[in-house]
Amino acid sequence: MASLPHDCEKLVVVNDGTGFGRNVNRGLRLASGDYVAVAGNDTWVVEGDVYDLCLPQTVTSPLVIGDTPGIAPALEPEGFHGCFWVAPRSVLDRVGLLDERFEHAFYEDDDFVARLHASDIATRQIRSVRVRHVGGLTMLKLGTRARDWLAQNEVVFREKWGWTPSPTLVFRRPAQKDTWHYCRNCSAWPAEEYVDQAEIPSDNQCEECRSLWDAGECRQGGAD
Numbered sequence: 370m371a372s373l374p375h376d377c378e379k380l381v382v383v384n385d386g387t388g389f390g391r392n393v394n395r396g397l398r399l400a401s402g403d404y405v406a407v408a409g410n411d412t413w414v415v416e417g418d419v420y421d422l423c424l425p426q427t428v429t430s431p432l433v434i435g436d437t438p439g440i441a442p443a444l445e446p447e448g449f450h451g452c453f454w455v456a457p458r459s460v461l462d463r464v465g466l467l468d469e470r471f472e473h474a475f476y477e478d479d480d481f482v483a484r485l486h487a488s489d490i491a492t493r494q495i496r497s498v499r500v501r502h503v504g505g506l507t508m509l510k511l512g513t514r515a516r517d518w519l520a521q522n523e524v525v526f527r528e529k530w531g532w533t534p535s536p537t538l539v540f541r542r543p544a545q546k547d548t549w550h551y552c553r554n555c556s557a558w559p560a561e562e563y564v565d566q567a568e569i570p571s572d573n574q575c576e577e578c579r580s581l582w583d584a585g586e587c588r589q590g591g592a593d
């Protein structure tokens with residue numbers, strides 16, 4: 370993190386195959402501050418002050434701008450983003466760390482957000498802090514293995530909660546056209562007679578959606 374203040378403690382935990390949740394937890398246990406930031410190694414602050422993310426009784430994320438829509442999208446478009454979040458230590462003491470039953474990756478962040486909500490802890494996006502994210506690439510490289518983990522952890526999640534989170538980012542095209550939209554702020558966002566899919570379309574993505582995404586103005590078209 371380029372703009373990390375010098376009086377801020379920084380711990381780097383390397384994921385050497387032990388899994389995402391377990392590694393984050395290792396860092397959370399070592400960190401000693403009143404607020405703890407979890408930041409992916411593929412993220413960096415481009416604007417704002419990370420200290421603005423420190424809010425009492427609230428878990429915050431900055432405005433995250435990803436390179437490719439659909440890759441590692443926000444879990445909560447106006448709130449928590451798994452690639453960069455800040456939690457007060459008191460909140461972690463109350464709700465606990467990430468659940469390590471979610472092996473490798475996926476759903477451990479959904480589970481964390483569900484536990485925050487169950488404990489009435491607010492999540493918030495602080496748009497004055499902007500973070501760039503080139504993430505999801507590790508997962509893309511893993512290919513089918515990542516899909517196996519996704520399926521496996523979905524089962525763990527469903528057994529724990531009795532429901533599964535719906536995708537936060539949906540691609541939608543009008544029934545009679547082949548342009549895919551993903552931003553509800555797009556002037557051409559299809560309101561009726563449309564087709565939805567969760568997979569990232571390889572081509573025919575809307576240019577207006579893209580420019581809204583790049584500007585950080587995209588309101589992701591998740592499930593209704």
Ligand SMILES: [Zn+2]
Nearest residue numbers: 550555575578
């Ligand atoms: Zn569009």
